[in-house]
Structure formats: structure tokens, C-alpha cells
Amino acid sequence: DAGITQSPRHKVTETGTPVTLRCHQTENHRYMYWYRQDPGHGLRLIHYSYGVKDTDKGEVSDGYSVSRSKTEDFLLTLESATSSQTSVYFCATTLGRGEAFFGQGTRLTVV
Amino acid sequence: GENVEQHPSTLSVQEGDSAVIKCTYSDSASNYFPWYKQELGKRPQLIIDIRSNVGEKKDQRIAVTLNKTAKHFSLHITETQPEDSAVYFCAATDQGAQKLVFGQGTRLTINP
Numbered sequence: 001d002a003g004i005t006q007s008p009r010h011k012v013t014e015t016g017t018p019v020t021l022r023c024h025q026t027e028n029h030r031y032m033y034w035y036r037q038d039p040g041h042g043l044r045l046i047h048y049s050y051g052v053k054d055t056d057k058g059e060v061s062d063g064y065s066v067s068r069s070k071t072e073d074f075l076l077t078l079e080s081a082t083s084s085q086t087s088v089y090f091c092a093t094t095l096g097r098g099e100a101f102f103g104q105g106t107r108l109t110v111v
Numbered sequence: 112g113e114n115v116e117q118h119p120s121t122l123s124v125q126e127g128d129s130a131v132i133k134c135t136y137s138d139s140a141s142n143y144f145p146w147y148k149q150e151l152g153k154r155p156q157l158i159i160d161i162r163s164n165v166g167e168k169k170d171q172r173i174a175v176t177l178n179k180t181a182k183h184f185s186l187h188i189t190e191t192q193p194e195d196s197a198v199y200f201c202a203a204t205d206q207g208a209q210k211l212v213f214g215q216g217t218r219l220t221i222n223p
Contacts, residue, residue, distance in 0.1 A: 031209045031211075033211060035213070040120070040215065041215060042117070042200060042213050042214055042215035042216040043155070043200060043213040043216070044213070045210070045211070045212055045213070048209075048210060048211070050209060056210070058210070058212075059112070059212070090154065090155070092211070094209065094211070096209050098143070098145075098160065099145065099157045099160070100145070100147075100157070100202075100211055102154040102155050102156070103154065104154055105154060
């Protein structure tokens with residue numbers, strides 16, 4: 001597997017608290033993505049990055065923000081977590097010419 | 112932006128039979144179409160992909176076809192085996208923006 005690590009792997013948080021998920025890669029891939037996976041909805045793109053400090057919104061970006069201050073790290077922040085953001089979050093990276101590699105996933109529960 | 116629709120959402124076939132999963136996309140600029148397999152509790156992994164300059168690609172029991180005019184692409188699995196049971200995702204992206212968008216997924220069950 002490509003060197004993509006997500007942290008934390010599991011998190012339980014309370015409604016209204018901020019949460020940050022981290023994706024770290026050692027592959028020097030230019031493109032990085034955050035998806036959420038929910039039953040019946042597949043993998044929905046939240047935000048993606050096409051370079052350091054270059055990010056764009058996906059289809060379900062409301063309530064989420066991202067930052068990429070260096071190539072290897074892509075952070076996803078839930079400014080004020082809600083129960084609807086309970087999900088499994090996947091980070092992915094690509095060189096931009098083909099295969100995307102996924103992290104192990106983060107299971108987030110908002111209570 | 113790109114929208115990818117995938118059907119069916121669930122598919123059950125007898126071991127040894129063939130399975131077909133279909134996807135449509137909306138953005139004519141998309142030119143790369145990968146398929147991913149996700150086993151229970153694991154991360155998605157690429158199984159096959161196709162680019163827009165090719166109509167068909169095959170890798171052992173797996174094949175993918177692309178119809179650019181109709182904006183359709185399909186995954187074909189022949190001689191299905193129990194280990195083919197998983198969730199399969201199609202995706203589309205263009206080589207410029209690299210905005211990788213996935214379909215909703217198909218849960219494939221192979222019955223012995």
C-alpha cells in the first residue's frame with residue numbers, strides 16, 4: 001500500500017465541537033482528496049487539493065474546511081460537528097495520471 | 112460539475128455466472144474512468160481503469176467498456192468467485208482538474 005496515513009482512526013465527539021482529521025502521505029503525490037462514505041451514498045467528495053495551498057470544493061463541502069500547508073499533509077476540519085457528519089472519512093492521493101490510493105479511513109461519531 | 116450515476120446498487124449472482132455494473136457520467140471533459148473494489152472494513156483499491164482513447168480493456172476475468180458518445184462505462188466480471196463479493200465503485204475524472212468523482216457503489220454478492 002502507498003504511504004497514506006489517516007489520524008485518528010476512530011473518534012467520538014460531541015455536537016458543536018471542532019474536529020480535525022489528518023491525512024499524511026509519503027508519496028509526494030500532488031493531488032489529495034477527502035471523501036465521506038455513508039450507506040447508499042458511496043464515496044462523496046468533500047474537498048480536494050491540487051497543490052500546496054490550492055484547494056477546491058467537492059459536492060458535500062458545507063460544514064467542512066481544509067488546509068494544505070505542505071505537500072504531505074491535508075487536514076479536514078469540521079468547524080462545529082453535527083450528527084449528520086457522523087461517517088467514515090477517507091483520504092486519497094494521486095499523482096494525477098491514474099490510480100488513487102486511499103488511507104485506512106477514520107470512523108467519526110458525533111453524539 | 113461531474114456527476115456519476117451507478118447501477119444497480121445491489122447485485123446477487125451465482126458463482127460462475129457473470130456480473131455487470133453500469134455507470135454514466137455527465138461531464139464530456141472526463142477522460143479517465145477507474146473502478147475500485149472495497150472489501151468489508153477495508154479501503155477501496157483499484158482493480159481496472161480505462162482512458163477515453165480506448166473502448167475496451169480486459170484483465171483476466173475483469174473487463175471494462177467505454178461508450179464516450181453515450182457517456183456510459185461498464186464493469187464486466189466473468190466466472191465469478193466468492194472472493195469477488197465486495198462493494199464496487201466506478202469513478203470519473205478529467206486530466207486537467209483531477210476532480211475524482213465516484214458513483215454510489217454496487218454491493219456484489221456471489222452465491223455459492
